[in-house]
Amino acid sequence: MTVDTTARLAGLRDRMRAQGVDLVVLAPSAHMDWLVGFHPLLCERPCLLLVGPEREAFLMPALNAEGSRESTAIPFHVWADDVGPVEAFAAALADVGSNSASHVVLDETMRIDFAALVLDALPWARRSFTDDTLSYLRMRKDHREYAALKMNALLADRAMQAGFAALRPGMTEKQLAAIIFDHFASEGARPDFAVVAAGSNGAFPHHHTGDRVLAEGDAVVIDIGGTKGGFPSDITRMAVVGRPPEGYGQIHTIVERAVQAALKAARPGVLARDVDAAARKVITDAGYGEYFVHRTGHGMGIGGHEPPYITATSDTVLAEGMVFSIEPGIYIPGRFGLRLEDIVILREDGPEILSSLPRDVHVVAE
Template identity: 80%
Template sequence: MTENTKAKFARLRERMAEQNVDLIALAPSSHMDWLVGFHPMLCERPCLLLIGPEREAFVMPALNAEGSRAETDIAFHVWSDDIGPKQAFLAALADVGTTEAKHIGFDETMRIDFAMLLLDALPAAKRSFTDDTLSYLRMRKDEREYAALKKNALIADRAMQAAFKAIRPGMTENELMAIIGDHFSSENAPMQFAVVGSGPNGAFPHHHTGDRKLTDGDAIVLDIGGRTDGFPSDITRMAIIGQGPDGYAEIHDIVERAVQAALKAAVPGALARDVDAAARGVITEAGYGEYFVHRTGHGMGIGGHEPPYITASSDTVLAEGMVFSIEPGIYLPGRFGIRLEDIVILRADGAEILSSLPRSVHTA
């Protein structure tokens, strides 16, 4: 076990004690990745990492055991298809000292059949998800995580600039996406996604990039991300061809002011919903509230979307080290959409933007 992993287990157990949680159960997921640096293939065979007050152990399918052993020295309780997982699970539960656990923290991504092993074995235990334990820790990034996220943000800046240079009338959205993907690959950060929404397609926030040809006067939403060193990037910028559509400059200015308002509101101690309200208030006051159809942001770490979520209903108290997007938008059906997105890390004096690329529109 690496020193980093040992430190994470220690912090997790401190938090478990504070929250009176005596057993954490993780399935193969980003939670497991964050804690131990890998996860076995997720399939229908139960695979669990059980974490008690002093010890931890895996319930491991035999088919995954050999490959997983190369990744960790944590104890394995291996089961095979001809016997089934129950015996190994009960042995692991005993190994970590939780056969009488009073409060289980469940990985919220866990398959229900995995969870049933715990529910059947500990029917009287209190149950919660990991919001106040492991997720609580994941939201607060350390400097190693910050460095990886910053590196990815700057790679995404360069991929965006490659897209800007390539834009020309007559090319398709898919052709532009391929150029973005090629740049990410050139920096050993494979593209994870790219939304290229041109003209009226930009009014769909999650448009599926397609074969529409870019034309003079288009506004183009470019929402892209890659991944290297186990961490992702995510950035949205705008481009126009020629003069752009009527009313573009006014709408871009409103969205930019919404970003600035959210950045100002993003300080330690603020509620996530206060940041959403700051951005949404600017857009609503300008008369476009009904066209801002999604949350203001999402957390980012090893997961592209993870807590904290910057929504109108979130009471999450923002704290130093939290990393999240600020991405308000206005989407005018049949015309165009505008979204501006930056990833920020919260410092003592406010939000630090990871990107170095201005939010001004690129004109092709």
């Protein structure tokens, strides 16, 4: 997707001024992708984008320079292996007007040796991460981002339906995952993951899809995602092979009520932890609180997991345009797990679900 780098740099500088930040330093990452539309190859050679009060520049390894020039007009300060990056980094700092910066924001995803290069050059500077600058901006999606995420959500719906159509007793978790992957690929998407967790494996929220054979009475957690056009998808639905295990229907109802409670709580101005609390209260009041072992949701944009995080401790104030998952679950060791996940975008009057696939359990006839 085309990025309006000029507008995004201007927005970042507005936030920098508001937060008293003199310099933002990014490594090749989703942050860099969002800001300038690409990132050079990440390796052990320091490669950094420096954004100062009025100018920006790259610290660029010589091996990356020629290929990266095709993607950006931002000035390069190139360094070679026989010289090292220290002098080129000092020149880049001077170029962007930040060689005496007193408040530096570091990309929290960068390698520690990249960060050391920055901190050694500015030992007096106050240091923070991107929460109040770049991450703050990334959380609020524009219409183009929404359209890309919506398209991917509907694609994931179809991949899930392909999995439902193929699901039969006697097939393995891996075989079902392969069918879902094939559907993503058939629509030009990169398959990212397919967690297929049958029976007792469903009690592990991050189960590694394996060779377990799907059998009569299995409840099956199916959590899938793919990427197309630089944006991901993420959806979890449930299937049951034949007759559901004892108690399944009651627990599905409880988890669905938790989803509904979170949807009702999610409004602009509400704290993220209050959305988590709404979902958690439903499950706890039903007697299954100890079996809800993860957060209620995570943000999504060009990254599959990014702020805002819908956790019991998050003080993030939700705002219109934020995109995040709502995915409460109950996991009963030795029996089964049950999770229902949708991605939503927050509107003025509440969340809009990007998927169109109902959260009803898919039952495979005996």
